[in-house]
Amino acid sequence: MDALASRTIKTTCPYCGVGCGVNASVDALTSDVIIEGDKDHPANFGRLCSKGSQLGETLGLHDRLLHPAIGGRQASWDEATDRIAEAFSQAIEQHGPDSVALYVSGQLLTEDYYVANKLMKGFIGSANIDTNSRLCMASSVAGHKRAFGSDTVPGTYEDLELADLIVLTGSNLAWCHPVLFQRIAAAKQKRPGMRVVLIDPRRTPTAELADLHLPLTPDTDVAIFTGLLRHLARSPAIAPDYVETNTSGLDETLSNASSWTIEKVAEQCGLKPSDVALFYQWVAETERTVTVYSQGVNQSASGTDKVNAIINTHLITARIGTPGMGPFSVTGQPNAMGGREVGGLANMLASHLELANPEHRELVQTFWGSPTIANKPGLKAVDLFEAIHAGQIKALWVVATNPSVSLPDANRVDAALAKVPFLAVSDIVSSTDTLRHAARTGCVALPATGWGEKDGTVTNSERMISRQRAFLPAPGEARHDWQALCNVATKMGFGEAFSFENPTEVFDEHARLSGFKPEVRRDFDISGRAGLSQVAYDSMPPFRWPLRANGSQTERFFAGGAFFHADSRAKFVTTPVKAVEKHQPKYPFTLNTGRVRDHWHTMTRTGRSPRLSAHMGEPYCELHPDDASRLGIEPASLVRLSSPHGSIIVRALLSDGQQPGSVFVPMHWNDETASNARVDTLVKPDTDPMSGQPALKSSRVTVANADMAWHGFAVVKKRPPSLPFAYWSVSKCAGGFALEFADKTSPDDFSAVAQAVLQSDCFVGLQDRASADARFLAYESESLLGTLFIAQDPVKVSRRWAIQALSKPLPDAAARVALLAGRPPTDQPDTGPTVCACFSVGRNTIASAIGAGAVTLDAIGSACQAGTNCGSCRSEIAAMLPPLAVVKETFDEPQAV
Structure with a gap:
């Protein structure tokens, strides 16, 4: 620890696909982890969002899974990996390689992902490896491949700052990718003529930056972009030379779009024709246009068509691959892109090669020296769990994800996890909805390393590969995911191909594969980073792929065509417009x-x-x-x-x-x-x-x-082992836990509720049985153990004040009575619900600053710090300002955390 704590480590944030650089250092005296944005990282230049800023609070050994277990009992690594290898080998022997599967995660590092993909596709011989990234960006992959012939993101983040028009569709960028939102906001401040259009059924915080918000009917995105294609084809924006030289399929695609007039689009999408016309006019007249899309586009039964409808509008105008132009998919996970690079999806091969292409399969098998290679797509995420129900999957290994919560029809997924004959789960925490199934007889739980302990690479949404470096030791018996996979591969008889000693060796093999047989054309190539020494890998700066063996790079793709279909042309894809789903009285x-x-x-x-x-x-x-x-x-x-x-x-x-x-x-x-x-x-x-x-x-x-008879709110130092109520939720708060709960029947006496929630026999309280109003507190000496408030309706009490009281002394009866009053004394003003998470600034504090004359965002920041770090709360603060206030937004320089 001392060696690691003595210096600042440059690493990468483990949250969204923006891929922000983070400086992490460990205080040698307190072991606290100090987090700052890395001003040298090209993704964020020092900015961090609220989640990134608070990474230090998420570390620690509380609730960590620290030892392997079989059937819920502690086991050794040898015993646990023997069990996985045995279960997989037996299933393969008896039922074939397609009877086993891996379900992995965009939380994995590229090195983990590479080993998992190599094991399943190249040695087990099945493509039954899929990922929770299927839930986030698979439609972008499919759309890219249909249009470009490859899964290529054409542009870079810099395009967001160079554009004159940014179209945000299906993306609440302000909350889901805050640092990119800040970069756009800063660019818009410097160039007020820059326009932002938001296409989203909801008016989200992102709308505060938009010059035009189009609240379309849900799932009608194909219609609005099909109509835009028709409009562009009839405008001076069309680029006939580019289309003629570099594309195919436009005539058929335009025929499909021919009836989608502005009026028809407006009717289909539930929009004003004047708003649709204005949007189309802005796009037509603005050469530097970037269309940013995310889950509102991807997470749809027509998601791929939505992606292609967007790409079509850029191809017809040649607005692609040039600064300030292009379609841009922003991914939801920190390494969704890295997973795509190593073939993490069930229908892909490593190095952006095609599983369906025999030449590509031969290339990968030859490089790996593998005994077999998967020759058909594996089961995609939803299909995988249906296959478990059908009895087709006999052994499943879930790595770094929680499908019991995240997959659709989640109760059925939960039932599948309870049903699969053998289950292994690798995770960092000791209890999740998915991990509990690994406590079944003969099933395995493996302790994994987490952020701060892992070492490897991730790729962000602009194809930037960055190092994620360790600054903490692995706790307990936790191991890296690539190590666990290699352990099992070795015990299945594949040891020679999985003899990696460290992530540097894994990365090197990944880089060499990307440049193997360069005559087989593909977009992904990082062979320029092959052969790195341990020191060079450790110090490797962020770089954008491709980086070829000869040192050449491609900053942006497709400005001059050179697409990856066999004829080197992009394909316009016809995207039929689905009818709007009719009203369903039963489920309205x-x-x-x-x-x-x-x-x-x-x-x-x-x-x-x-x-x-x-x-x-x-x-x-x-x-x-x-x-x-x-x-x-x-x-x-x-x-x-x-x-x-x-x-x-x-x-x-x-x-x-x-x-x-x-x-x-x-x-x-x-x-x-x-x-x-x-x-x-x-x-x-x-x-x-x-x-x-x-x-x-x-x-x-x-x-x-939900018709509850009474409601409760409590703050306690210890989380109760159970909350036997019809409704409850629990969240971490300073010094303990905040509980919300309610039930359908009222007891005659709430003392039993108090005892269960406060976990103490030493409590005092007040009850009004007629109104179901009760208040209790538990204490030990002068220390408050918890407070509980019960009411017939949702409890009206200052939650923030109650939480703050948990860490204050309770010296006498007068203090206890004051606490039971449920509101702060006059000398302790209620700061209100939290608005700014970075500095814990409440709504009432901000309102007081406004009342004192702070009527701009900058003035409020000066008065109480709110909005001066990550900026994610600025839209919420702006909504509190007087309607006529002139709001000056400053995003130029990120503030210190």
Whole structure:
């Protein structure tokens, strides 16, 4: 530890696909990890979002999985990997190689991903390896390959700053990719003529930057871009020479688009014709146009068509591969791109080679010296778990992901994990919805290293490969995922091909494969980084691929054509427009799922941070006020959402930004953090026929009051082992845990509830049985153990004040009585719900600054620091400003964390 703590380590953030550089150092005295943005990293230049800024709070050994286990009992690594190798080998011998599978993750480093792919496709001989990246960007891969002949992202982040028009579609960039949002905001401030269009059914925080928001009907993106293609073909923006020389298929594609007039598009998409016309005019007249798209495009049963509809508009105008132009897919995970590079998807091979191409299969098999090579696509994520139900999969290894929460029809996925004959799960935490199934007899749990302990590379959305470096030792018996895979491969008889001693050797093999037989043309090539010494690998700076053996690079692709189809032409792809789904009286709401600003995936990391849980600490659904009024739903009441696949209970959040008839629910909560809030239990298992990506944003649901008899809120130092209520959620807070709960029947005496929640017999309280109002606190000497507030309706108490009280002394009876009052004393003003997670600034503090005359974002930042670090909260702050205030946004220089 001392050697590692004595210097700052440059590494990369483990969250979204922006791939921000991070400086991490360990305080030699306290062992605290100090996090700062890396000003030298080309992705972020020192900026970090709220999640990245708080990475230090997510570290530690609490809840870590530290030892291998078989059937829930601690085991040695030898015993555990023997068991995996035996289970896989027996299944292969008895049922063939397609009876086993790996389900992996965009959280893996490229070196982990490479070894997993090599083992399954080149030595086991099956392509049954898929990844949770299937849920995030598979439609982009399919769309790229249809259009370009390869999975190539043409542009770079710099294009976002050089563009004169940015079209953001299906992307809440302000919350999901905040640093890119900041880069655009800074560019727009310097060049006020730059325009931003947001295409999104919801009015999200990203809309604060938009010059035009198009709140289209959900899942009608193909229509709006098909109409745009028609418009561009009839405008001076068309580039006939480029189209003639470098593309094919335009006539058929335009024939498909011929009827999509502005009026027809507006009707299909639920938009004003004048807004559609203005959008089309801006695109036609603006050469430097970038279209940024993300999960709102990809996560659809027509996601690939949406991607190609976007790409078509750039091909017809030759706005691709040139500074400030191009279609741009931003990925959701830190190494979704690295996984694509090594063939992590079930229908791909390493080095962007094609599994369906015999020449490509021969190339990879020859390089690996493997006894076999998969010769057909494997099972994609949703199909994989259906195959388990059908009895086709006998052994499954889940690595670094939580499919019980993240896959559609999640209850059925959970049942599959309980049913598969053999299951191994590699994870860093000791308890997840998926990991609990590995406690079954004969199943295996393996402790993995996490961020700060792992060493390898990741690739971000602009093809930038960066090092993720270790600055902490591996805890307990945790091992790197590539090591665990090599252990099992060796025990299956493949030891010679998996004798890697360190990630440098894995990276070197990956780099050499990318340049092997260069006459076989492909876009991905990092052979210029082959042969690195350990020292050179350790110090390797970020670089963008391709970087060829001769040192040549390609900054942007396709400005001069040279696509990767056999004829070197891009293909216009005809994208039929689906009819808008008719209203369904039984399930009248369209469910949209997604992320919140400060949480990540299933919260195994961000859920450990009190600051990140302070902004949104409880599962919720966002409803339009008109829908809520019609259904008799009050703000903050608990509601039940149901679909043919399941039901959940969440808190109601009313928002004018939500479309009537639609409801938004975040994806993060799970059975570890709430009683019944796994939103993907509601989601239908429909997938895009080309990409296999699930349609996570278009299921149909009902919304109704959950009809609770009473509600509770508590803050406690220790998390209760169980919460036997109809609804509960738990989040980490400073000094302990914050609990929300409710039940359908009221007890005569709430003392038993207090004892269960506060976990103490030493408590005092007040009860009004007639109104179901009660307040309790537990203490030991002068130390507060917890407070509990119960009411007939959702509890109205200052949660932030109650949390702060948990760490303060409780010297006498007067202090206890004051605490039971449920509100701060006059000399301790209530700062309100957290708005700025970076500096823990509450809404009331910001309102006070506004009242004192701070009516710009800069002035509020000067008064209370809110919005001066990552900037993710600036849109929320802007919404609090007086309507006539002149808001001056400053994004030029990132602030120190």
